[in-house]
Amino acid sequence: MEIGANKxxxxxxxxxxxxxxxxxxxxxxxxxxxxxxxxxxxxxSEILAIESYNNSLSQLVSNIEKNKWLNLDxxxxxxxxNTKKYVLIPKLLYKNEDRNKYLxxxxxxxxxxxxxxxxxxSIESVVVYGISKAKQDIISTFFPKxxxxxxxxxxxxxxxxxxxxxxxxxxxxxxxxxQIHITVLDHTKLIFFNVFNYKTAHDxxxxxxxxxxxxxxxxxxxxxxxxxxxxxxxxxxxxxxTYIRYVNFAKRSVNLSPNIDSLLEHEHYTLLHQHLCx
Numbered sequence: 001m002e003i004g005a006n007k008x009x010x011x012x013x014x015x016x017x018x019x020x021x022x023x024x025x026x027x028x029x030x031x032x033x034x035x036x037x038x039x040x041x042x043x044x045s046e047i048l049a050i051e052s053y054n055n056s057l058s059q060l061v062s063n064i065e066k067n068k069w070l071n072l073d074x075x076x077x078x079x080x081x082n083t084k085k086y087v088l089i090p091k092l093l094y095k096n097e098d099r100n101k102y103l104x105x106x107x108x109x110x111x112x113x114x115x116x117x118x119x120x121x122s123i124e125s126v127v128v129y130g131i132s133k134a135k136q137d138i139i140s141t142f143f144p145k146x147x148x149x150x151x152x153x154x155x156x157x158x159x160x161x162x163x164x165x166x167x168x169x170x171x172x173x174x175x176x177x178x179q180i181h182i183t184v185l186d187h188t189k190l191i192f193f194n195v196f197n198y199k200t201a202h203d204x205x206x207x208x209x210x211x212x213x214x215x216x217x218x219x220x221x222x223x224x225x226x227x228x229x230x231x232x233x234x235x236x237x238x239x240x241x242t243y244i245r246y247v248n249f250a251k252r253s254v255n256l257s258p259n260i261d262s263l264l265e266h267e268h269y270t271l272l273h274q275h276l277c278x
Contacts, residue, residue: 009051009052009053009054010050010051010052011050011051011052012049012050012051012260012262012263013041013048013049013050013051013069013260014048014049014257014259014260015049016259017043017048017257017259018041018048018049018069021043023041023069023072023073023074024073024074024075025043025075026041026042026043026048026074026075027041027042027043027074027075027076027077027078027275028040028041028070028074028076028077028078029041029042029077029078029079029080029271029272029274029275030077030078030079030080030143030146031079031080031082031151031270031271031274032060032079032080032081032082032135032138032139033081033082033083033151033176033177033179034082034176034177034178034179036052036053036054036055036056036057036059036060036063037052037053037055037060037063037064038050038051038052038053038268038271039051039052039069039070039271040268040271040272040274041069041074042254042275045255046254046255046256046257047254047255047256047257047260047272048257048260049069049260050260050263050268050271050272051067051069052268054177057132057134057135060138061138064138064142070142071142076147077143077145077146077147078146078147078148078149078274078275079139079143079146079147079148079149080148080149080150080151080154080270080271080274081116081129081131081135081148081149081150081151082151082176082179083129083130083131083150083151084107084179084195084197085103085107085110085113085129085130086127086128086129086130086150086152087102087103087105087106087107087127087128087129088120088123088125088126088127088152088193089102089125089126089127089128090124090125090126091119091124091125091126092124094117094125094126096117099115099116099117099128100115102115102128103115103128103129103130107130110130112132112133113130113131113132113133114130114131114132114133114136115128115129115130116128116129116130116131116148116150117129118149118150118153120152120153120156120157121157122156122157122160122161122190123156123160123190127150127152127153129150129152131148149277151181151270152193153277154270154273154274154277155174155181155183155193155270156183156190156193157276157277158270158273158276158277159172159183159185160185160188160190161276162250162253163185163187164187164188166185166187166223167187168223169184169185169186169191169217169222169223170184170185170223170224170225171183171184171208171211171212171217171222171223171224171225172184172185172224172225172226172227172250173204173208173224173225173226173227173228173230173240174227174228174269174270175204175226175227175228175229175230175236176228176229177229178197178198178199179195179196179197179198180195180196180198180204180207180228181193181194181195182194182195182196182207182208182211184211184215184217191215192211192215194211201234201235201236201239202239204236204239204240205236205239205240205243208224208240208243208244209243219243219244219245220245221245221246222244222245222246223246223248224240224244224246224247224248225248225249225250226240226247226248226249226250226266227249227250227266227267227269227270228266228267228268228269228270229267230266231264232249249264249265249266250265250266250269251265251266252265252266252269252272252273253273254272254273254276
């Protein structure tokens with residue numbers, strides 16, 4: 001069974017608050033990926049809105065133009081780019097003038113991509129990633145003052161902070177639209193991070209067990225945390241639980257407005273915690 005193919009649009013907005021307050025006192029976080037765009041709005045204490053559009057890039061401009069909340073001014077705007085065209089490089093070996101070379105060495109068809117880079121201080125590394133001209137044009141047109149980062153910068157930093165007091169090895173599986181991010185931590189050390197494309201739940205389990213095999217992790221005593229687009233009643237959860245003994249759902253560390261508090265604790269985890277890495 002294919003999963004993630006028809007991810008629905010979602011809209012949960014505390015319009016009462018936003019209508020009565022200036023958005024210039026709020027902050028906008030955006031995630032651009034394979035499934036279009038997701039965003040959330042927050043003030044200093046809680047998340048006030050979250051929306052996602054499962055549309056192609058060609059429809060993205062129209063969605064942004066029609067969206068009331070994406071065309072207002074905010075105190076800050078941060079954008080996360082979710083793309084597999086990336087590479088992690090130790091900071092000691094990194095040379096900014098060689099960004100394009102790093103991408104070409106690790107990925108094909110990068111000629112039409114602009115290379116960007118983020119420093120990930122927690123692992124003393126730099127992530128170099130490619131972004132298409134079309135996406136760059138959208139960002140520069142609608143969000144010219146935004147800060148752009150790759151999803152690995154956000155995810156790795158958040159995971160190391162979240163699990164820093166964990167005394168055992170932990171695998172985190174973040175399920176997104178046709179992609180899963182698998183992260184393995186050993187206390188404060190990053191052991192593994194990679195992104196895999198999938199079509200079925202069996203694909204996800206295959207990659208999970210493959211990582212276990214490569215890292216010599218025993219599924220019988222490995223702790224696995226799930227986040228993103230996965231539910232307990234799903235085929236994917238049941239399959240993972242068949243092979244992994246200790247499976248839990250991650251719990252968010254940010255507050256949601258009581259008017260929109262219908263999200264599961266682990267849903268849209270990376271987006272909702274994006275601002276913690278500003």
